[in-house]
Amino acid sequence: MDDAATAVFVERVACISCGGGTLQEVCAGRFDEGAVERFIREDPWGEHPAPFLRGQRWSYVACQDCDMAFHRYVLAPDWSERLFSRWMSQEAIAAFEKTLKTPPNKFRKAGEHTAHVLRIEKLTRVLRGSQPTRVLDFGCGYGEFLSMCFLYGFDACGVDRSAAKRDNNTYSRVFAEIDDVAAMAPFHALTLFEVLEHLVEPQALMLRLRDLLATGGILVLETPDCSGVRKIETREEYARIHPLEHLNGFTPETLKGFAERLGFESITRPIACVTSDLDRVAKSLLHPLVTPTTRQYFRKR
Incomplete structure (x- = not known):
């Protein structure tokens, strides 16, 4: 070139x-x-x-x-x-990440990872029986969520297209392609944290991943919330719909519709409180009930 x-x-x-x-x-x-x-x-x-x-x-x-x-x-x-x-x-x-990986942000992210692990464990109990929870994290980045899964005894692996992130991963079982993990299927849970917004053909990719998920398995999707973004004039608007990277702008409604068209059923995520502060417990109990978000849970039909 x-x-x-x-x-x-x-x-x-x-x-x-x-x-x-x-x-x-x-x-x-x-x-x-x-x-x-x-x-x-x-x-x-x-x-x-x-x-x-x-x-x-x-x-x-x-x-x-x-x-x-x-x-x-x-x-x-x-x-x-x-x-x-x-x-x-x-x-x-x-x-870029140096500005984001402050101690408060690292602490918050670790709590979020733990909450997802606790929810996935609860939601997959009947499906997996006595087996360890098998999780595929697509677009796993540096493997922080996979490392948390490992600490809780999950059988977890990840896929990420970035060679830089695979080469600097904190977790060993990270692969470049979906085909590399196909033999490990079926998975009890599939997670995509801030991935869908980057994909040129998100539907085709999700159809491939759906085949690796057990019937009744759990899908966790998380994207930036682009509700109300109608232009790119501020740094915040640019971050949400970056024309080179954030190709797709999901809202709570369009994310739900996207997953349902692929054969997933929207479910209420279980309560998981990872905090010692009572006010944060109250917030975690009420927030999902009153504020739709682009952090959503689904079950494969």
């Missing part, structure tokens, strides 16, 4: 959730102008993408049939590979 080339994008002409073809543009622009240009320029990168994006257009659309929102234009496969191997280098990832 010519280092002086212009990035190639392909167009998604049908809804990624329902397959509808009636799409309305919500917002659009060019990668080399406005807030998007500024934020891309300020982000940490290995090989900087800006020279390859000059003159290229992004377009965020919404399906008129099911309200699912997503970016119409996505990087062609070879350019997507360049994004994850050269633009998002290990050094760039580390620089």
Whole structure:
């Protein structure tokens, strides 16, 4: 690939959730102008993408049939590979995550991982009987959730496309492709934490993963909540619907619809309180009842 080339994008002409073809543009622009240009320029990168994006257009659309929102234009496969191997280098990832991995954030994340483990253990008791809980974490990153699963005695493995993350993983059983874990199926639980927003063809991927999940198995989906995002002018809006990375903008309603179309039944997640503060216990009990979120649980029909 010519280092002086212009990035190639392909167009998604049908809804990624329902397959509808009636799409309305919500917002659009060019990668080399406005807030998007500024934020891309300020982000940490290995090989900087800006020279390859000059003159290229992004377009965020919404399906008129099911309200699912997503970016119409996505990087062609070879350019997507360049994004994850050269633009998002290990050094760039580390620089970005350094701002996030503060002690309070690490403490909060560990509590969230533990809560998911406790819920999955409860929800899979009848399905697995005396077997250890088998979990597949797709898009497992550095393996923090897998490590928590291991501490609780789960039989867990992960898949992640990023070589940088696989090579620097905290957990040994992480693979590059779905085919690498197919022989370990069926799994009792499947988790995708902040993964669906990155996928060019999320429905096709989920159909492959669904086949690896036991009937009655648990699916845990978590994405950024893009409710109300209609433009990219602030850093927060950019973070939620980043035109290069966050290709799909889920809301609580569209995430639920997406999973149900694939044969999953929405279920209420069990209460799991990982805290010594009584006020946080009360909040964890009430919050799911009054506020829909994009952290949802499903069961395979």
